[in-house]
Amino acid sequence: MYNFLMIFLQAHMADLFRSEGKIYVVLAIILIILVGLFFFLFSIERRVDRIEKSRLK
Numbered sequence: 001m002y003n004f005l006m007i008f009l010q011a012h013m014a015d016l017f018r019s020e021g022k023i024y025v026v027l028a029i030i031l032i033i034l035v036g037l038f039f040f041l042f043s044i045e046r047r048v049d050r051i052e053k054s055r056l057k
Contacts, residue, residue: 017023 014023017026
């Protein structure tokens with residue numbers, strides 16, 4: 001019963017966001033967070049590569 005209620009509330013919230021156009025704001029924020037996370041991980045990978053190369057010399 002609890003799962004059904006949660007699914008119903010999530011669907012209602014999604015419909016509300018779509019009807020008011022706020023879904024695009026939510027998607028934009030999620031996209032910004034993901035791009036920032038990927039950039040952060042990429043920069044850490046580059047730093048680790050530099051450290052590994054300097055230790056091998």
